[in-house]
Amino acid sequence: MTEPGGARTLVLEGVSKRFPTGTVALTDVSLGLGPGDFVTVVGPSGCGKSTLLRLASGLERATAGSIDVRAASTSYVFQDATLLEWRSAARNVELVGELRGESKAERRKRAQEALDLVGLTGFESQHPRQLSGGMRMRVSLARALVAEPELALFDEPFGALDEITRLDMQTELQKLFRLKRFAGLFITHSVSEAVYLSTKVLVMSGRPGRIVAEIPVPWDYPRAPDLRHTAEFAALTGRVSHTLGEHS
Ligand SMILES: Nc1ncnc2c1ncn2[C@@H]1O[C@H](COP(=O)(O)OP(=O)(O)OP(=O)(O)O)[C@@H](O)[C@H]1O
Ligand SMILES: [Mg+2]
Structure with missing residues (x-):
């Protein structure tokens, strides 16, 4: 506290x-x-x-x-996962680094770490429609965490x-x-x-x-x-x- x-x-x-x-x-x-x-x-x-x-x-x-x-x-996580359907799980998470102007290598590494942390190792290249509701929410959490809020x-x-x-x-x-x-x-x-x-x-x-x-x-x-x-x-x-x- x-x-x-x-x-x-x-x-x-x-x-x-x-x-x-x-x-x-x-x-x-x-x-x-x-x-x-x-x-x-x-x-x-x-x-x-x-x-x-x-x-x-x-x-x-x-x-x-x-x-x-x-x-x-600050990170904001909504009720629905609000992912970009045309981007893979990894590329959804990398978006944060892209907006911040991080190098490709840096944002890839950080996205991978965040995806590992939420238990999505192996699902990086799947698109949102290929994931379950729980997995989509995990991607959303990874995207929130990768920003180090x-x-x-x-x-x-x-x-x-x-x-x-x-x-x-x-x-x-x-x-x-x-x-x-x-x-x-x-x-x-x-x-x-x-x-x-x-x-x-x-x-x-x-x-x-x-x-x-x-x-x-x-x-x-x-x-x-x-x-x-x-x-x-x-x-x-x-x-x-x-x-x-x-x-x-
Ligand atoms: N942009 C807006 N314009 C006018 N009224 C609004 C607006 N946004 C919310 N309200 C009103 O403010 C009140 C509170 O809405 P809010 O969405 O914050 O409630 P909530 O506690 O999140 O509800 P829920 O548990 O159903 O999600 C409601 O009466 C809603 O109609
Ligand atoms: Mg509400």
Whole structure:
């Protein structure tokens, strides 16, 4: 966890968002995270979670409050893998290096390392349509990691995956987090996903969304998949679900 006054990668203070249509999506949201923080956000559909992430990434502007991003590089992982269909897995990941003007040798090497890290060794030359949904999401994660992000934003990246693949991806992601120690902000509808992945769960109320509870998660990384079957885990997911139920 970040110490008070320590390095902060992302700080939101009193952030509100009102769209020109009149919809108030967020009111008075404050949060801060730094390296080694993996914060998940759960809340009812339409409470402003994606809006929160879009504000943090600079895709939207807040109507009130301040947003301070102190990351040299930020990665954004969406619900669908958003890959370029005409490029192989490797060339999708290399795109990041291309945009940064890295040499061909350098970007190839870094793309290969990232693909190895997400368990796609041997699939480099396959095109997205030749990969399963889980593998496409792995390519998407590799593309996010190859940027060496200081801040990683995730908007329900595993929402479209089947349950078994989803649990696998959660296990992979927290291993990667342990290695890379970026500051992570992760949106999900799944309470158990939130608890398994994060250092802290933020619970949001129904629209207009505000943060109604901050629930710290105590376990070190890497986390064994079987953690999900322990009484401590059930107690914490129960607490998050209860809070969510009170405010939706
Ligand atoms: N560009 C926009 N213009 C107007 N209203 C918007 C815009 N984007 C989002 N909204 C509204 O803001 C509210 C919050 O939307 P948002 O997508 O942030 O919710 P969410 O919590 O991510 O929902 P879900 O869990 O279903 O993904 C909704 O009422 C939505 O209709
Ligand atoms: Mg959303």
